[in-house]
Amino acid sequence: MKDPTPEAARDQDWSAGASPLTRQVQRALQRVRAFDRRRPLVWDVTLTAFYVTVSLIDYSSGGWRTIARNLDAPHPLVLLLCLGFSVPLLWRRSHPMAVLLAMAPVSLVNSWTGILLQAALLQFIVVFNLALRGSRKPVLWTLPLITAPTVIGALRFPEDSWDLQVFPALWGYTMVVLLAMAVRTRKEYTAALVERARQLEVERDQQARLAAAAERTRIAREMHDIIGHNLSVITGLADGGSYAAKKHPERAGQALEAIAGTSREALTELRRLLGVLRDDTPPADLTPQPGLADLDSLVSGVRSAGLPVRMRMRGTPAEDADTAGRELTVYRVVQEALTNTMKHAGPTARATVDVGHGPSGLTVTVTDDGHGHSAPATDGRGLTGMRERTALYDGTLEAGPLPRPPGGWQVRMHLPSTPGPSGPREEDEIP
Structure with missing residues (x-):
């Protein structure tokens, strides 16, 4: 027996x-x-x-x-x-x-x-x-x-x-x-x-592996957004500076200064992100993650890279409705959408960023009128990252070409509202 x-x-x-x-x-x-x-x-x-x-x-x-x-x-x-x-x-x-x-x-x-x-x-x-x-x-x-x-x-x-x-x-x-x-x-x-x-040990190990996989995915998503956007801006500035150096050398110097500033910003964000991977990590950096208030500087950087962008903000957010995580999601989605526009929309494209607060939640729409937008439809990493970020807050994200004419590409994200009063505000346009 x-x-x-x-x-x-x-x-x-x-x-x-x-x-x-x-x-x-x-x-x-x-x-x-x-x-x-x-x-x-x-x-x-x-x-x-x-x-x-x-x-x-x-x-x-x-x-x-x-x-x-x-x-x-x-x-x-x-x-x-x-x-x-x-x-x-x-x-x-x-x-x-x-x-x-x-x-x-x-x-x-x-x-x-x-x-x-x-x-x-x-x-x-x-x-x-x-x-x-x-x-x-x-x-x-x-x-x-x-x-x-x-x-x-x-x-x-x-x-x-x-x-x-x-x-x-x-x-x-x-x-x-x-x-x-x-x-x-x-x-x-x-x-x-x-x-x-x-x-219980097996379940603990499985939970640890799942948590590690989720953290790796989060870090990969952050690195993709940071590196992809900043490299696109640097590429645009370098191309513009190379073109301007032949006729207007002073503008080439401005382009180099913008490239240096963008590079330093990218390095700062990467150091903050990669710091969590060290075993001997010093006390955490308390610098806040980018949010809605940082969209102005994001749009300014994209403009300096040569892409005309018009941003519009409508409505008043509900009290405590936009948490730091939700604001970071909005910032990264706008950043990725503008990066894709710079990469694929063509040299004559223009973009519009519309951020609207309403009773049903927050809606962000990024639209361009370019004609070279075939890559984002198959860009699995960037588009998947935007959808993953949106899904964390039970939101929806749609991306696809606009009908011709005039054509172009649109990314539309909606995050449902959280409990709290909200009220309208006169439209505020940032030229």
Whole structure:
């Protein structure tokens, strides 16, 4: 029979917090169990040899005569019964039911002849192993195998009251079965606790991996937005500066200054973002993330790169409606949309940024009138990043070409409102 207790449960040290003596006993028992699992035959042979030796000492010393009903029993028969009760114990764990069946005729002869060897109690060891590892039905079948020879002996040699011979056997059988059930229940309970702990460790590791994956995605999204936008601005400024250097050298110098400023801004944002990846991170930088108030500087930077942008803000945000996270989402979506316009809309394109607060929430629309907008439709990283950011706040994002004429491209994001009063405001246009 296979032991239902897993290896992890059997090797677990459950003596934490116990007295030193208890811990020493627990460690000794664990070493014995570990040796038994590695070499079960050695333990079985040792235990069997011990009981065979005890049975032979009982035979040779004549101790069996103290309780025997028939003192004239032949000695070879007594020796055979001693070996019949003790030798089969070698297979008590691998084939307990077969061992008990083999002992049954030996027990019957023992009771019928009146020898009444104390070695008959070795049957209880087999019953214990069967109850510990087997199912309920085989255990019930062992009751007549144990009690029938005892009843026969009580009827054949009625020197004492028959109940004084039968009831001790019944009580012994009951106590052995209950003890085996208690040990088995404890093992199964311990195994369940260990399995539960293992499952919790697996769930913890899975949660850690999911959190790490989500953090990697967030960092990749931030880096894509920061690097992509700033490199597009730098590219536009460099192209414009190269063109202006031929006719207006002073404008080339302005372009270089703008490139330097944009580069420093990009480096600052990257350092702040990558700082979280260090193990020896210093105290966190308290510089706020960009939000709605920073859209002016974003649009100014894009304008300096050569893309005409017109921004319009409408309505009044609800009190505490736009959190830092929502404002960062709006900023990054506008940034990505304008970056795509600079990359793909063509040199003559113009863009419009419309930010509107209303009762249903915040709506941001970025539109351009370019004609080279084929790439954003398949730009999985940028478009996916905008949609992921929008989905964090239960918003929706639509991106696609506008009908011709006039054509162009539009990105429209809507973030639902959060609880709080809101009110209209006169339209405020930033030229």
